[in-house]
């Protein structure tokens with residue numbers, strides 16, 4: 001296990017009706033003026049936004065609001081938010097929504113206190129030294145942004161979708177009420193499940209040895225998701241299953257599953273090119289990319305895939321038998337088949353064609369990937385751009 005520092009300062013308030021505590025929480029953390037950030041209207045329709053405002057009013061906290069954040073959030077909304085935030089002198093960004101809303105709030109939080117262009121943080125031109133406080137009322141378990149210090153934004157002009165992270169952007173508090181997720185359309189629920197599984201697998205597939213504790217944690221959370229996800233698809237109002245899925249999304253991405261090990265993240269980089277160009281739902285894009293990445297890995301670095309297939313997908317292997325290289329590939333392939341079948345059972349696409357992208361522009365995605373990430377990608381096996389093109393082709 002490698003040395004590590006694990007810092008996760010967010011206070012989580014989890015359970016039924018917990019959004020009514022948002023005013024008291026904001027007051028507890030000394031907020032004077034809150035800027036509420038939300039998306040395309042789901043929180044208006046559900047009445048959540050009104051409940052959040054009522055709670056802030058009750059706590060005597062002033063607020064302003066910025067709505068209209070779109071999925072795969074863009075820089076233009078961040079600039080608009082920075083301007084509003086400065087004008088209103090807000091000191092707490094309260095995201096009410098999912099990853100797109102939270103990530104926009106985070107970008108505003110650091111951009112508002114920075115003299116230059118906030119995009120500098122995303123292209124590595126500047127490091128975040130200070131940021132306004134961020135808090136969350138979560139409505140979709142998926143991106144894990146409620147427990148992470150990361151933000152992912154797309155630059156409209158260049159269609160670059162880039163992520164960046166800083167502990168200064170970790171939410172002060174996050175309110176997680178599983179009841180709020182019952183209104184999610186099945187496709188969004190399923191995409192969220194694929195995303196959180198991907199967050200675990202990006203960490204799981206590593207060459208760092210002797211990481212049994214985090215391996216077992218990853219496997220356990222994956223198995224729990226595999227058990228709970230079909231329940232929420234079958235019955236969107238199953239509170240207990242919703243609750244388990246909601247907490248899984250947090251555990252998957254706040255860093256716990258990746259401590260002490262090298263992480264991979266190439267599937268995410270490959271997917272970000274797809275959602276940047278074709279504006280697909282991030283989790284659905286991952287359901288297409290991850291099985292293709294695993295298929296490529298089965299013939300390039302198979303050992304961890306065998307462990308994954310056996311421990312997560314219960315692929316049978318004879319006890320005590322040393323597997324030949326060929327048998328290892330067979331076991332890994334069966335694990336990948338089970339992952340794909342699982343995604344399919346949730347209603348997710350597992351190929352570009354099923355994502356309704358019949359002829360993806362692979363050269364364009366590779367060019368953009370090279371510009372954003374350089375010539376080599378990932379860690380489990382360092383991928384050249386030609387390898388990346390092969391993986392895209394495996395996903396056709």
Ligand code: NZQ
Nearest residue numbers: 039040041042071072098099100139142143145150183184
């Ligand atoms: O915009 P509204 O009207 O609110 O509708 C949203 C949106 O259309 C809807 N929705 C959310 N909660 C709902 C609901 N509809 C009904 N009932 C509810 N309770 O769902 C749609 C998707 O929302 P979005 O916020 O985009 O979802 P998600 O949480 O999946 O976020 C995706 C974004 O996060 C990024 C992705 O790349 C993508 O841009 N990621 C962020 C990460 C991070 N910050 O750490 C890591 C991830 O790997 C990911 O890259």
Ligand code: ZN
Nearest residue numbers: 143195198199
């Ligand atoms: Zn993700």
